[in-house]
Amino acid sequence: MPLTLSLSPDDLTRCRFAISPLCQTHEALRMLRRSGRHGYHRAWLRRVAPTVAGLDLAPLWLFIPPAGGYTPDFLGAPPEEPYPSFEDELARLRATDLDRARTEMARSLACTPGLTESPRGRAALDDPAGTVRRLADLTEQAWQTLLAPDWPRHRAVLEADIAHRSRQAADGGLDALLADLHPGIDWTDGSLTLPLLGDPAEAQRADGRGILLMPSVFVWPDVVSGFARPWQPTVIYPARGMGEFNTTPVPRPSEALARLLGRQRAALLAGLGTPASTTDLARRHGLAPSTVSAHLSVLREAGLLGSRRQGHHVLYGRTPLGDALVDGT
Known part of the structure; x- marks a missing residue:
């Protein structure tokens, strides 16, 4: 179901880019969870397979539905700074408001029939503080083993994409930039229409804070959008050159x-x-x-x-x- 964001002049003047190690980590985990969908990242999947075999990711998989349902936003919340460190983002994850965490976890569990009432689902919701702590620990472990060793190469791909998009905006304005983000994104008459998994009523609307644009090595072939309130409206799109990262x-x-x-x-x-x-x-x-x-x-x-x-x-x-x-x- 599509999500249409009507962008005001304030939104357009506040569009910005960011690179988030935390978001990249959870996009990589989603890729692992749904690796059977396509083979584009086959080389990366083969490379990390021995490492993944040694990780117990079951508590994270509980909140990453394999069929593409909702993953709690706090696990990979849009960053407040353009280039945050992983350590700062992880500290923010650990400090998640527990009422918000429980609400988002319940929404995620509801995507899989019977999971909310299962022993694992009930245990997670009954102890949100412990669940957030375990999810943060696993996220840190996933970052250190799956992404940190290659992070300079990841970051170079993402920075190159942002440099290209910035040149597009300089040459042709925001029209040129927004119209070329992804084939599934439509930019017409001041409205940005995005693919959305889930209920558009839950998604954050454009409210003058601008749109946060984040390239990703792992999100292909999808676009991730529709973070719920209070997060800034965000679009995570496939970075240019990510194929070269996997194959060259x-x-x-x-x-x-x-x-x-x-x-x-x-x-x-x-x-x-x-x-x-x-x-x-x-x-x-x-x-x-x-x-x-x-x-x-x-x-x-x-x-x-x-x-x-x-x-x-x-x-x-x-x-x-x-x-x-x-x-x-």
């Missing part, structure tokens, strides 16, 4: 080249068999764009790279000297 290996330069140039610069040079932009390289190598830019400048000054402009991007490629150095000739 990090280039491995020779040990000799790494000793000569340093491992990061050597990896960047080795990975430039075809020209790429700073943003692409940051995403591919899991580095901050500023770090990549600094390394590229050094490599270019040394005569190992050349650059050319293509549209709004500057593409970097190896020179013959760079090729010879990578090939060891």
Whole structure:
């Protein structure tokens, strides 16, 4: 059932982006819970399978319905800051108001017939403080084992998406940005229409606070929207370049080249068999764009790279000297 948000001028001027490690963790958990739906993340699923086998996620699965029902908002609440740390978000989860937690958990359990009256469902609702504590502990464990080791690469993909969307807004205004977020999102005459699982009456409405836009590596092929009151209206959409995260290996330069140039610069040079932009390289190598830019400048000054402009991007490629150095000739 669709959710239509009529955006006022105040909403449009307050649209913002954010990257949330907590939300990414719970999108990853939803992906694990519903992995049979499609194979897009098959490579990631294979990679984490041994780790997942050692985790007892049953208390979390209780509140992540496999058929796509409601997951309590407090588990992955929209962040208040653009780039919060996982530690700050986890502290916010642990401090969830218990009445709100119980209400949201009851709504989630009701998505699965009989679960509310089951021994596990009753125990969770009878002790909301203990349940929130256990869910927070499991969320922290999932973050540390499933996402934290790869977080620089995740974040690079998300930052690259935000940079692309920001360029869209700069070139074509918010119309260009909102119309291109996802095929399932319609932007017409000031109204944003989103796919929604559940009752639209429960969803937060646009109220002048703006729309929070969050790219995600794991949400594909869906869009997540409709956080309930009091959360800010939020759209979690698939990030551009997430396929590259799952399928493109990090280039491995020779040990000799790494000793000569340093491992990061050597990896960047080795990975430039075809020209790429700073943003692409940051995403591919899991580095901050500023770090990549600094390394590229050094490599270019040394005569190992050349650059050319293509549209709004500057593409970097190896020179013959760079090729010879990578090939060891």
